[in-house]
Structures are given as C-alpha cells and as structure tokens.
Amino acid sequence: MNIVVCVKQVPEEIRINKTKGTLIRDGIKGVINPCDKNAIELAITLKEKHGGKITLVSMGPKDVENTLTHGLAMGADQAVLVCDRVCAGADTLATAFALATVIKKLDNVQLVLCGKETADSGTQHVGPQIAHYLGIPQVTYVVTLLIEDSKILAKRQLKDEYETVETGLPALVTVVKGINEPRMPTYLNIYEASKKDTHKWCAEDLGLKEDEVGIQGSPTRITKVFAPEAKRECKMLRGSIEDISGSLANDLKSKGLA
Amino acid sequence: MKETDRYRGVWVFAERKDSQVIKGSLELLSLGRGLADELQVELSVLLMGDRLGGIPEELIYYGADVVYVIENPILERYTTSPYHRIVCDLITENKPEIVLFSATHLGMDLAPRAACELKTGLSAHCVDLKMDKENRQLLQICPYFDYMATIVTDTRPQMATVQPGITSPPRRDDSRQGKTVRVEFKIEPGDIKIVEVEARKEEDTEKIEEADVIVAVGRGLKDMCLAEELASVLGGVLGATQPITDAGLLPQSRMIGQTGKIVQPKLYIACGISGAGQHIVGMQNSGTIVAINTDEKAPIFKVADYGIVGDASKVIPALIESLKG
Numbered sequence: 001m002n003i004v005v006c007v008k009q010v011p012e013e014i015r016i017n018k019t020k021g022t023l024i025r026d027g028i029k030g031v032i033n034p035c036d037k038n039a040i041e042l043a044i045t046l047k048e049k050h051g052g053k054i055t056l057v058s059m060g061p062k063d064v065e066n067t068l069t070h071g072l073a074m075g076a077d078q079a080v081l082v083c084d085r086v087c088a089g090a091d092t093l094a095t096a097f098a099l100a101t102v103i104k105k106l107d108n109v110q111l112v113l114c115g116k117e118t119a120d121s122g123t124q125h126v127g128p129q130i131a132h133y134l135g136i137p138q139v140t141y142v143v144t145l146l147i148e149d150s151k152i153l154a155k156r157q158l159k160d161e162y163e164t165v166e167t168g169l170p171a172l173v174t175v176v177k178g179i180n181e182p183r184m185p186t187y188l189n190i191y192e193a194s195k196k197d198t199h200k201w202c203a204e205d206l207g208l209k210e211d212e213v214g215i216q217g218s219p220t221r222i223t224k225v226f227a228p229e230a231k232r233e234c235k236m237l238r239g240s241i242e243d244i245s246g247s248l249a250n251d252l253k254s255k256g257l258a
Numbered sequence: 259m260k261e262t263d264r265y266r267g268v269w270v271f272a273e274r275k276d277s278q279v280i281k282g283s284l285e286l287l288s289l290g291r292g293l294a295d296e297l298q299v300e301l302s303v304l305l306m307g308d309r310l311g312g313i314p315e316e317l318i319y320y321g322a323d324v325v326y327v328i329e330n331p332i333l334e335r336y337t338t339s340p341y342h343r344i345v346c347d348l349i350t351e352n353k354p355e356i357v358l359f360s361a362t363h364l365g366m367d368l369a370p371r372a373a374c375e376l377k378t379g380l381s382a383h384c385v386d387l388k389m390d391k392e393n394r395q396l397l398q399i400c401p402y403f404d405y406m407a408t409i410v411t412d413t414r415p416q417m418a419t420v421q422p423g424i425t426s427p428p429r430r431d432d433s434r435q436g437k438t439v440r441v442e443f444k445i446e447p448g449d450i451k452i453v454e455v456e457a458r459k460e461e462d463t464e465k466i467e468e469a470d471v472i473v474a475v476g477r478g479l480k481d482m483c484l485a486e487e488l489a490s491v492l493g494g495v496l497g498a499t500q501p502i503t504d505a506g507l508l509p510q511s512r513m514i515g516q517t518g519k520i521v522q523p524k525l526y527i528a529c530g531i532s533g534a535g536q537h538i539v540g541m542q543n544s545g546t547i548v549a550i551n552t553d554e555k556a557p558i559f560k561v562a563d564y565g566i567v568g569d570a571s572k573v574i575p576a577l578i579e580s581l582k583g
Binding site (some may be wrong): 092124125127133138139140163164177191218221223224225228230236237238246250251258 | 363366367370374375383400407450454548560563573577
C-alpha cells in the first residue's frame with residue numbers, strides 16, 4: 001500500500017513585504033509545516049503495519065529539498081519536489097492541481113495524507129482540492145485512523161463531537177495535530193536520509209501547461225495588504241512600572257472590572 | 259456579453275445543527291443581504307436536510323428572497339459527496355455571482371472541493387466583505403499574519419468562507435415575504451458512511467467563552483504562573499495564542515483565534531501577544547482590552563483600550579500588587 005504525504009515548507013518566522021504583499025522568504029529558514037509532521041508520523045505507523053512505500057510530495061523552490069530531508073529522516077522512502085519558476089505564486093487551486101498531477105504519476109497510491117492546515121496561509125483548501133482532482137473521497141480533521149482490508153475507519157474531530165466514518169481506498173485524509181507525536185530523527189537517520197531520492201520535476205516533466213499553474217492558474221489574487229485599522233483609541237500608559245500598574249488598577253476598579 | 263455577466267445573485271449556504279440553522283449561517287445572511295442590496299440582486303439561501311419543517315420560512319424572516327430546499331433522508335447529516343454534488347449542480351445551473359459559506363468544519367470540507375470542481379477562486383476565513391460595485395467584484399478581507407489582505411477572484415462565482423462571529427445575525431422579521439423553491443434531486447448516498455457520532459467532552463472544564471475576565475498569554479511571556487496569578491486576582495481564566503497551545507503550555511481548549519475560540523469577555527488582558535490577525539479575530543469584540551508588549555508597533559495595540567510597552571513578566575507582578583492594594 002503506497003502512501004503519499006503532501007508537505008509544505010513554511011518560513012520559521014513570518015515577515016511580509018508590504019508593497020508586494022508577499023511573504024519574505026529570503027534569509028528566513030524554511031521548516032516543515034508542523035501538521036505535516038503528524039501526517040508523516042501517521043504514514044510511518046501505517047507502513048509498519050501494512051507495508052508499502054511512503055512518498056513525500058511538495059512544491060516550491062529548490063531549498064525545499066532541505067525540508068524534505070527532515071521527512072525522509074523521519075522515515076519516508078522518497079520525495080518528489082515540483083520545482084519550477086512557472087509554478088510560483090500559485091493559490092490553493094493551482095497548488096492542488098500540480099500536487100494531484102504528481103500523485104497521478106506515482107504507482108498504486110492508496111492513501112494521500114495532508115496536515116489539516118499550514119502554519120503560514122492556513123486555508124485548509126489544498127487537501128479537499130487534491131481529493132477532487134484525484135476523484136477520491138476526502139476525510140478531513142482526522143484524529144485516529146485504522147485501515148482494514150481496503151477500507152479506512154477514521155475518527156473526525158469536529159467542533160463539539162467526534163464523527164467516525166468509513167470509506168474505501170484510495171482516499172485522502174487530513175490530520176489534526178493531536179493524532180500523534182511526530183518522532184525526532186536522529187543524526188544517523190539524517191545521514192541515511194541524504195542517500196534517499198528526492199526527484200525534482202519541472203512543469204514540463206508533469207505535462208503542466210503554463211496557464212494551469214502558478215499565478216496564471218490561480219483564480220484568486222491578493223490586491224492589497226494592509227495593517228488592521230485601529231479599532232480603538234489605545235491609551236498608552238507611560239512612566240514607571242509602579243505608576244503604570246497603579247493607574248491601570250485604578251481604572252479597572254472604577255470600571256468594576258477588578 | 260462577458261462571461262462574468264452571466265452570473266447574477268448572492269447565495270448563502272445554510273448550515274444546520276439538527277433542526278437549527280447555526281448562528282454563523284445567520285451572520286452570512288446579514289452580510290449577504292448587504293451585498294445583494296448593493297448589487298440589486300436577490301439573496302438566495304441553499305438549505306439541505308431531511309424534514310426541514312419551518313426552517314425555509316425562518317430563513318426568509320432572516321432576509322432571504324429565495325430559499326432552495328432539498329430534502330432527502332441522505333442529507334440529514336452532512337457527508338461530502340451528496341452535499342458537494344447538489345452545491346455544484348445548483349451553482350452551475352443558476353450561476354450566482356457570489357457564494358458564501360461559514361468557515362466551520364463543514365464549510366471548510368465542502369467549499370474547497372466545490373470551488374475546485376467549479377474551477378473558481380475561494381478565499382478562507384474572511385473577516386469582512388466589501389463590494390467594488392463598478393466591477394461587481396467581491397473584496398474578500400482575510401487575516402494575513404499580522405496584516406489583513408484583500409483577495410479578489412476573477413472567475414465566477416466568487417466564493418468565500420467567512421469566519422463565524424464577525425457580525426451579528428440579522429433582525430428576524432416575520433412579515434418578510436420570499437419564495438421557497440423545492441428542488442428534486444436524484445441523490446446517491448456517496449462514498450462515505452457515518453459509523454458513529456459521539457459528543458466531544460472537553461477535558462478542560464473551564465469554558466473560556468463564558469468567562470468575564472481572560473488573561474491571555476502569548477510568546478512574549480515565558481512564566482505561565484505569573485499569568486495564572488493575575489487571572490486569579492481578577493477572578494478570570496487563562497487563554498492563549500496558538501504558539502502557546504501548540505507548545506503544550508496550555509491545553510488546546512484555551513486557544514483564542516481563528517482556529518480556536520471566539521471570546522468576548524468584559525476584560526481581556528493580552529500578555530506578550532503581538533496580535534497576529536488570526537488571534538485578533540478571536541478577541542477584538544471583548545469589552546475592555548489591555549495589551550502588554552515590548553514592541554510599541556505591535557498590532558495588538560490597535561485593538562486595545564490600554565497599552566503598556568514593556569516586558570509582561572515585569573509588568574504583571576506590579577499590576578498584581580496594585581490590584582491587591
């Protein structure tokens with residue numbers, strides 16, 4: 001049973017180019033999206049039980065390779081990175097299309113795992129959209145997952161209830177953070193990961209046309225990035241800590257808040 | 259005629275919990291009504307379920323001009339595929355220019371897949387919607403890290419999920435008139451079978467949504483005990499930003515913001531919180547907001563009533579002393 005885990009590199013620190021409205025990635029370390037580590041951990045435990053091969057699939061600039069190494073060191077078998085300038089600036093729809101195209105090229109993929117959301121944009125769109133492009137069921141917000149025969153039994157964590165569902169394979173599952181505790185790779189794991197394959201595919205390798213990917217393939221655009229308007233008149237308290245805390249305590253008491 | 263001109267009307271997806279339309283969906287009716295009036299088009303609501311009784315009329319009282327009703331036992335509880343099929347087919351047939359969903363678990367499962375099939379854009383967790391009337395373009399305003407971003411879609415329909423709690427439900431007016439359209443559909447059960455549903459009991463018994471005072475902790479405060487002491491002096495509870503709950507310093511149930519709880523206490527004290535957009539949507543409607551942060555430019559001060567520039571771990575002990583005194 002082959003498993004794909006979709007992985008995104010996110011910046012360790014968030015800084016915005018205010019004129020372009022884009023994330024500043026230069027000089028900021030890229031790390032693996034936290035929730036994706038849970039998806040990889042789940043893939044590893046499923047592989048231990050059911051066998052098969054784990055492939056990490058990602059899209060982004062060349063340096064995402066270093067991030068993928070973390071996943072390989074955790075225990076994934078290989079990685080595929082869609083790496084092409086024409087793919088840059090993709091929104092969720094164009095991203096899902098490129099990733100789904102990769103997954104279709106891989107052999108006998110029975111299960112696609114994604115983190116519930118990414119730490120940077122956090123839209124939660126890409127999982128369900130990949131499932132649509134692959135024409136397979138999606139099970140979102142999963143907190144436990146069992147595979148029996150060619151079916152999955154998944155417990156979904158919703159707002160005030162848990163819902164357990166059953167569906168056939170192949171399927172796509174998005175996992176919540178609480179599903180497991182991702183393992184930390186050892187130095188030996190990291191050394192061994194450097195010997196595993198990371199295939200870099202460009203748009204042409206995948207038969208992707210320019211208007212299907214990147215900015216051209218994205219129906220949404222950011223037109224403006226702005227600081228939130230000041231919603232309140234903020235009274236800045238200045239002076240010694242004692243003065244500040246004294247005057248704040250008095251105000252809170254006079255308002256009946258303390 | 260431009261392709262986009264073929265699309266007219268504003269649609270809202272009505273989410274139910276049993277026989278009640280959820281508050282988030284009623285809030286969409288507020289937003290949708292405003293947009294429809296501005297564009298001079300009808301506001302339609304899409305309602306699915308089994309034995310829906312008087313819900314369609316209720317939706318008219320809350321501002322709908324048209325309610326599309328699809329009743330079938332298969333639709334009693336949400337599963338992706340039948341809901342997806344109906345949403346996509348009805349949108350394709352009726353061509354609304356705007357479709358809104360509440361950014362709930364259901365909305366976030368349904369909307370992305372539908373947008374994908376319809377090959378159109380979708381924005382996530384909008385906190386405000388405005389209209390560029392000339393171009394009939396929906397300006398979708400979303401939290402974008404410490405900033406806000408305006409997102410537009412060139413394709414139609416323009417689809418968005420909207421953060422629950424950003425506006426109030428409309429006033430119910432039982433003299434309002436509207437049209438209920440019952441749509442017959444051949445509905446397949448789909449590929450997902452619900453096996454069991456159980457209530458999710460929170461291990462954490464404190465309901466921060468109901469607290470009068472919240473002391474919220476961000477990355478700028480290392481000492482959780484200090485915050486706890488301040489909370490106890492004020493008779494309040496502890497809340498947190500995502501990095502704090504992610505790090506396991508406080509339980510997940512204390513997370514305030516877009517993917518956590520939306521709170522409105524009488525007093526909110528933000529300690530060492532810079533004020534990422536995702537957090538602010540969860541607390542901006544609190545009564546009095548006090549912010550303590552080392553960075554004078556931190557966005558949290560824009561939503562605060564009182565600002566203290568300083569290290570929360572030094573300010574809090576002094577504040578505790580003053581409150582006790």
